[in-house]
Amino acid sequence: MTRPVKVAVVGLGSMGFGMARSCVRQGYQVFGSDIVTERMDSLRNEGGAAETVDAVAASLDAVVAVVLNADQTETILFGETGIVPKLKPGAVVVACATVPPDFARSMETRCQDHGVHYLDAPVSGGSVKAGEGKLSIMAAGTHEAFAAAQPVLEATAETVFKLGDTAGSGSAMKAVNQLLAGVHIAAMAEALTFGMTQGIDPQKFINVISRCAGTSWMLENRAPHVVAGDYTPHSQTVIWPKDLGIVLEAAKGSGLEAPITEAALRQYNKAVEMGLGHEDDAAITKVYARSAGLQLPGEG
Numbered sequence: 001m002t003r004p005v006k007v008a009v010v011g012l013g014s015m016g017f018g019m020a021r022s023c024v025r026q027g028y029q030v031f032g033s034d035i036v037t038e039r040m041d042s043l044r045n046e047g048g049a050a051e052t053v054d055a056v057a058a059s060l061d062a063v064v065a066v067v068l069n070a071d072q073t074e075t076i077l078f079g080e081t082g083i084v085p086k087l088k089p090g091a092v093v094v095a096c097a098t099v100p101p102d103f104a105r106s107m108e109t110r111c112q113d114h115g116v117h118y119l120d121a122p123v124s125g126g127s128v129k130a131g132e133g134k135l136s137i138m139a140a141g142t143h144e145a146f147a148a149a150q151p152v153l154e155a156t157a158e159t160v161f162k163l164g165d166t167a168g169s170g171s172a173m174k175a176v177n178q179l180l181a182g183v184h185i186a187a188m189a190e191a192l193t194f195g196m197t198q199g200i201d202p203q204k205f206i207n208v209i210s211r212c213a214g215t216s217w218m219l220e221n222r223a224p225h226v227v228a229g230d231y232t233p234h235s236q237t238v239i240w241p242k243d244l245g246i247v248l249e250a251a252k253g254s255g256l257e258a259p260i261t262e263a264a265l266r267q268y269n270k271a272v273e274m275g276l277g278h279e280d281d282a283a284i285t286k287v288y289a290r291s292a293g294l295q296l297p298g299e300g
């Protein structure tokens with residue numbers, strides 16, 4: 001059944017495409033926008049609406065912003081062809097990219113200047129949960145922003161954490177998650193390759209460690225990509241210099257040392273230097289494999 005909710009999803013990549021599909025499944029009218037036009041065609045094939053986001057901007061109830069970073073978010077909201085000035089009063093921007101908390105606060109103020117609500121709403125769970133409508137959302141914003149965003153939250157999230165009544169606290173919690181997630185992926189890569197040096201096959205590593213105390217969500221999610229030799233980017237490596245950069249900047253501002261995050265960041269930077277930035281972040285394992293002269297599954 002179609003519900004009279006009009007939603008635009010801007011950024012139809014690993015997360016945005018699945019979130020848009022989850023909104024379509026809910027019966028909303030869903031408009032998609034991406035600089036890669038094939039992604040808009042794919043959304044139309046999944047039941048997305050045919051008009052462009054710009055043509056319908058004034059009638060939208062919600063805009064879900066799922067581009068890569070803060071610069072891209074600012075461009076789509078307030079750049080030369082930015083959408084916020086075109087929205088009706090009372091519409092809401094649901095901002096899902098991982099960005100610094102201060103940036104989220106400044107976007108909220110600028111949206112409110114246009115009579116538009118802003119929900120600081122970074123997401124967790126990866127592309128599969130995005131497509132299933134089962135994300136965890138770390139949200140913060142006014143009561144009115146939560147109310148206006150409710151249809152989007154219902155369609156895309158299994159769990160919505162209400163973390164504050166102004167933007168910033170959602171992004172702060174997301175930075176905490178990224179510290180752990182980024183370190184856990186790097187630790188998985190280090191442990192998997194360490195295991196190989198000890199004669200432990202990578203599939204055996206998963207079978208055993210996923211049932212022991214050393215496991216993590218990231219190990220169970222990413223190590224299978226290494227075993228399959230499949231680095232299709234569900235989460236690109238370039239996300240990590242951005243996200244661990246956000247963590248380290250905030251930590252520095254508070255006088256906190258974060259040496260474990262710094263060590264993980266060095267490994268992601270090496271991966272990017274090796275040309276692996278647009279591969280899945282499980283490719284950080286290749287940094288370790290190269291340094292030890294190991295061949296990963298699917299190589300050689």
Ligand SMILES: NC(=O)C1=CN([C@@H]2O[C@H](COP(=O)(O)OP(=O)(O)OC[C@H]3O[C@@H](n4cnc5c(N)ncnc54)[C@H](O)[C@@H]3O)[C@@H](O)[C@H]2O)C=CC1
Nearest residue numbers: 011012013014015033034035067068097098123126234235
């Ligand atoms: N991939 C993942 O597992 C997760 C990603 N995130 C965060 O969610 C955000 C999105 O991540 P992904 O979907 O993985 O990134 P992605 O790079 O796959 O998708 C971003 C999309 O935005 C599009 N885009 C860029 N500039 C645009 C513009 N001006 N107008 C329209 N579209 C534009 C790109 O073409 C791309 O399709 C990031 O902030 C990321 O850190 C959060 C949780 C999980």
Ligand SMILES: O=C(O)C(=O)[C@@H](O)CO
Nearest residue numbers: 123124125126181235239
């Ligand atoms: O799901 C999350 O949380 C994540 O941030 C990762 O999958 C990184 O992209």
